[in-house]
Amino acid sequence: MINLSHFSAAVVFALFASVVFGITQRNSTMEQVRYGLYCFALFVGGVFLAGWVMALIRR
């Protein structure tokens, strides 16, 4: 059984979803790479932001 933490599961999810978004939503290879990286940054940035919001609420 694979036992990923919440954070590592979110990063793996972000990686694969970003690859598919990059390939399907843009035309040229360079645009696809840039959009994939942009999506990955937004996913992971969102995880950190949500983490900090939850930590601040918990205090």
Next chain:
Amino acid sequence: MAKPTTDKTMGNTTDKSKNAVAVAELEYPLTTMAVVAPLVGWLIPGGGHILLKRYGRGILLLVSVVAMFLIGLGMQGRIYKPNGGDILDILGFVGDVGSGALYFLARIMDWGDVMAANAAADYGKTFLIVAGLLNFIAAADAHHIALGKKP
């Protein structure tokens, strides 16, 4: 009382949109490949792109969708069966079936037929559904490539 000018404007808008649809149909005629590629892409993730000779994109899509599906199964995620119950269960089934052959293989082999109540299993269920939804997007992309809308 309605003003005649408003009706005329609406009529013009409808005519324009009908013309736009007609022009689009002429510009991108529906071919056999535009039907076959998304179907192959749905059954075999990335298969539509490989069929259209976009090998790099096809392999990346294959790896991404299959990896998400396998990780979902590895985390003891649940595979939804066809059902007519709760709306979320129906949507879960729609998401799962997006993985195509992987879904049918999992059903035949009785994979994902678990009711584990832990956080990892919940993430696994999400991975399985999202793998299918991403594969639907990839199949739609193969359709656009086959039509010539996308290089």
